[in-house]
């Protein structure tokens with residue numbers, strides 16, 4: 001109980017001792033200077049007092065004001081009358097030479113203003129006061145006679161008064177005992193290791209010193225072979241650490257268990273409980289008083305989120321839709337419908353950033369399909385592209401006709417990021433996409449998607465869309481909470497993010513480039529993500545957590561022991577720009593890991609966004625579609641493309657420049673994507689890059705390719721027709737890389753890989769060595785020809 005109480009007061013104290021005063025750097029600087037100069041001034045005054053105090057003494061009995069105002073009076077002290085007065089007040093009239101300890105407080109305060117924290121000021125003031133009182137009495141007691149022949153009172157007036165009073169009350173011996181006892185009490189309670197020190201000094205002089213931090217891990221503690229006094233001593237050490245250490249303890253499990261020992265104070269109990277804690281640390285039901293929560297952001301505690309000013313307004317001129325435009329569109333719609341004998345009872349317009357939605361209520365008895373078929377006629381009459389008819393609008397019972405505005409508005413990323421809905425969103429991975437047709441900010445939680453497929457013909461806003469997604473995540477997430485894996489075979493779009501590698505990116509340990517462009521590296525990275533996925537699943541299982549959020553909550557609450565492999569798991573967002581290029585070169589080799597991650601990674605916080613220009617069925621395969629329920633389509637060339645992405649037409653009728661449809665299961669929402677320009681993204685990455693970072697990108701687990709294991713199955717009788725040529729190429733260039741063969745013969749990655757496997761089986765190249773090129777085992781053409789002849793025979 002007492003222990004707990006202490007812990008409580010401790011944590012309360014900690015809260016109070018962190019005042020948020022003087023946040024302004026300039027004020028801190030000025031205060032820092034002032035206190036430093038004051039410390040030097042008082043220090044000089046004190047030192048000078050020893051030499052000049054005698055000469056000045058007669059003048060120092062005056063009142064301060066009198067002394068200061070009378071310019072006739074001069075003192076010897078180096079710091080003038082004020083310094084002399086203060087020294088006399090504190091040393092002679094106060095605590096004697098113990099007054100020097102007050103200087104320590106001044107130095108500590110000035111250091112604090114300089115940003116250096118040595119120890120708590122509150123604690124130091126208390127200890128200094130106790131120390132000064134004690135020392136002044138002690139000095140006065142020891143040097144009681146020196147007052148007769150010196151101006152200097154080593155114990156100060158306070159010390160002399162107190163020691164004389166004590167001597168008269170309990171005599172010299174009694175006073176000495178009181179002084180010794182009070183000194184010991186101060187040391188015992190004031191310094192956490194003092195009991196240990198005394199015990200060692202008096203009882204166990206021969207026992208080797210034990211490192212305090214390793215006490216809990218000591219194997220003696222486990223096997224119970226220690227004697228009682230050792231146990232007691234170590235239990236005391238542990239207790240002392242729990243009560244006094246203001247820092248988070250290194251092993252949270254033990255401390256939590258320690259909390260649970262309320263009221264049990266026999267040492268044997270304590271030992272046994274701690275031992276149990278070791279065995280049971282995977283049991284995550286601990287619900288005792290928590291330690292301070294683990295804060296993953298503390299690694300980069302000074303990290304500042306990008307400010308809004310880095311984004312631009314992009315205010316388009318004359319973008320407002322005029323009343324005339326609305327009226328004229330309305331009239332044309334009504335006329336066209338009337339022409340086909342379709343009467344409407346009501347029409348309403350909702351002005352969006354790029355399109356205006358005209359909602360009509362047809363007269364009773366009109367068939368909806370009739371209106372739907374008039375799409376082209378209405379478009380013709382309005383002389384506008386990109387008209388889309390939604391018949392009926394789900395959940396509304398009306399028919400919608402979307403008509404593009406003459407001057408579309410640019411939705412700036414700034415307005416979206418600044419929106420209340422985004423700022424206040426509590427999503428785990430908040431993505432701000434743009435504005436809906438009714439001008440509402442559209443945000444989504446990537447963890448709920450859980451993956452996103454983005455398609456659109458070239459130049460329609462796909463890259464801007466990806467940038468908008470990445471930017472919104474950068475505005476909301478700390479580097480400790482989120483890592484991106486950026487795959488960009490085109491090598492242009494995502495390279496802008498390479499500067500924030502050490503803050504926000506994850507890559508293979510041997511990868512030189514932060515943005516993955518090489519097909520081999522892509523395959524290795526995707527497979528490595530599968531390994532990471534499996535290891536995360538294991539961790540979640542061990543922790544009895546259902547998903548990453550639950551797992552991280554447990555970790556933050558210090559219910560999972562890092563010594564057992566537990567770690568804070570950041571979200572990983574994998575972005576693949578130009579997915580088509582990957583599928584075309586590596587086919588199944590990329591499709592398989594992507595499908596695997598897509599199927600399983602939701603719970604463990606790996607989310608994928610794949611983008612493609614070519615939304616054809618050989619790229620967006622059934623496997624990919626089945627695993628990517630959330631899809632975004634920018635304008636595409638044909639209705640077939642639209643169907644491939646969204647399973648419905650519509651994307652072919654979009655007007656481009658960020659006009660998009662998002663499909664989440666059954667819903668189809670039209671959105672004007674937020675616009676973020678390259679200079680803005682550069683400003684954001686530069687802002688992040690300038691800040692303190694991790695030493696490297698997050699390193700994904702190493703992935704060792706499987707190809708070497710397959711060589712046993714390679715049948716050299718069924719050689720590829722390019723086998724011989726490839727063998728000559730490899731020996732001629734002395735380079736055994738799959739990509740070299742792929743390029744030279746313009747063949748797919750799979751086929752090149754198979755040829756390399758055959759070359760390995762024939763003994764021409766060595767086994768797969770991860771990122772390094774394979775070794776070439778045949779060094780000259782003569783040996784090669786000999787070998788080839790043997791194989792052909």
Ligand SMILES: Nc1ncnc2c1ncn2[C@@H]1O[C@H](COP(=O)(O)OP(=O)(O)OP(=O)(O)O)[C@@H](O)[C@H]1O
Pocket residue numbers: 410411456457458459460461462463464465613657658659672673674675676
């Ligand atoms: N949300 C938007 N708002 C306004 N204009 C946009 C928007 N998105 C794109 N644009 C305009 O369209 C141009 C092309 O966009 P973007 O580079 O994103 O196309 P893309 O689909 O990625 O093309 P590619 O596939 O060839 O890289 C931009 O330079 C910009 O002028």
